[in-house]
Amino acid sequence: MTRVITYGTFDLLHKGHVRLLKRAKALGDHLTVCVSTDEFNAIKGKKAYTSFEDRKYILEAIKYVDEVIPEENWDQKINDVKEHNIDIFVMGDDWKGQFDFLSDYCKVVYLPRTEGISTTKIKRDLGLAEYKKD
Numbered sequence: 001m002t003r004v005i006t007y008g009t010f011d012l013l014h015k016g017h018v019r020l021l022k023r024a025k026a027l028g029d030h031l032t033v034c035v036s037t038d039e040f041n042a043i044k045g046k047k048a049y050t051s052f053e054d055r056k057y058i059l060e061a062i063k064y065v066d067e068v069i070p071e072e073n074w075d076q077k078i079n080d081v082k083e084h085n086i087d088i089f090v091m092g093d094d095w096k097g098q099f100d101f102l103s104d105y106c107k108v109v110y111l112p113r114t115e116g117i118s119t120t121k122i123k124r125d126l127g128l129a130e131y132k133k134d
């Protein structure tokens, strides 16, 4: 049983998120998604439109996702990898290199982001946020 983990806010879930989850699951047999709490998003400087509870509910409905747990801080990843017997840590390549320290505990994989879509773009296109290169 190869166990995979990934982290994120997953606000206004879109194809880029789902493609990341699909490819992450394809690397193993079990995918845990660690979704940022509203409080941690504030630390990340993000304000999600959808609450933590609702982002968790939506992610749990995705067929590639086996388990959803809260991401509360930057420092929980090593413990998460150990506690959940994780074999592979996956993130989009906008994070390339940021989590290489985890390679002492599991395989670290950065997957190409899906071009042309982002939560920021959605908000901008709907006139909900000033344009920010994300």
Ligand code: C2G
Pocket (backbone or CB within 6 Å): 007, 008, 009, 010, 011, 016, 017, 020, 036, 046, 071, 090, 091, 092, 093, 094, 095, 112, 113, 114, 115, 116, 117, 118, 119
């Ligand atoms: N993603 C992607 N393609 C996009 C948009 C996002 O592949 N067009 C990926 C990101 O690279 C990330 C995941 O989808 O791996 C979730 O993206 P966000 O919700 O934006 O996550 P982020 O705010 O970057 O949080 O501790 C890590 C952080 O919690 C990551």
